[in-house]
Amino acid sequence: MIEIMIVVFIVSLLLSIVALEGIKLRKMANEMNTQANLKAIATSFEIYASAHTGVYAPADEDNMEFLVKGKYATEDFITAGPVGNYRFQLGAITPDGYDVRAIAVNPVLADHNYQIVTGAKLLRSDTSSSGDTDFKNFN
Numbered sequence: 001m002i003e004i005m006i007v008v009f010i011v012s013l014l015l016s017i018v019a020l021e022g023i024k025l026r027k028m029a030n031e032m033n034t035q036a037n038l039k040a041i042a043t044s045f046e047i048y049a050s051a052h053t054g055v056y057a058p059a060d061e062d063n064m065e066f067l068v069k070g071k072y073a074t075e076d077f078i079t080a081g082p083v084g085n086y087r088f089q090l091g092a093i094t095p096d097g098y099d100v101r102a103i104a105v106n107p108v109l110a111d112h113n114y115q116i117v118t119g120a121k122l123l124r125s126d127t128s129s130s131g132d133t134d135f136k137n138f139n
Contacts, residue, residue, distance in 0.1 A: 023109070030085040030110055034102045035122060037077060037088070042120035044073035045098045056118065061093040085109045091117075101135075104128035 044067045049056045051072075058066060067073035077088035082105050091099025097118030104110035110128040115135040117123065123135035 027109055027111055030104075031112065031114075033084050034086045034114055037083060037086075038100065038102055038114055038116040038122060039120065041073070041077060041088075041100050042098075042116045042122075045118075046120060048072045055095045056097050057093045057095050059095065062090065064093070086114075091115065101133065103130055103133075 041064070044064070045056050048067060048070065052058075063078045064073055064076040065079070068076050077083060078090050078100070080088070085105050086102040087105055089101045089103055091101055093099075099115065099117050102114040104113055107128040107130070112128055113125040113130075113132055113135070115123045115125075115133075122138075124138050125132040125135055
């Protein structure tokens with residue numbers, strides 16, 4: 001009987017370790033995917049601006065639909081709803097530049113929030129709290 005209890009304990013311990021590692025890997029995958037999406041968004045804006053004499057948008061915009069219609073982007077992340085564990089929010093889209101943010105939907109599955117601004121500058125916050133929008137340089 002003791003042997004069975006020891007085996008059950010060891011199996012339970014191993015499963016908990018695997019579960020914790022799985023969460024870490026999921027966090028890392030969510031964050032890498034979000035960074036790639038933000039870089040793709042920035043690339044869309046930069047290509048649009050280079051084709052339109054340095055203007056990033058035709059006017060102040062509420063979404064990225066003008067980039068999708070012009071075939072500069074494949075998806076409007078702002079109106080798409082959550083992608084992975086992140087919801088993309090508009091900071092600003094104007095003729096002078098852009099500010100798009102990725103805010104974690106579930107802070108347990110992310111360590112940071114992210115922002116991409118004019119010039120394809122990627123920033124992140126210290127936490128994944130929905131209220132943490134104090135974005136800083138990182139590397």
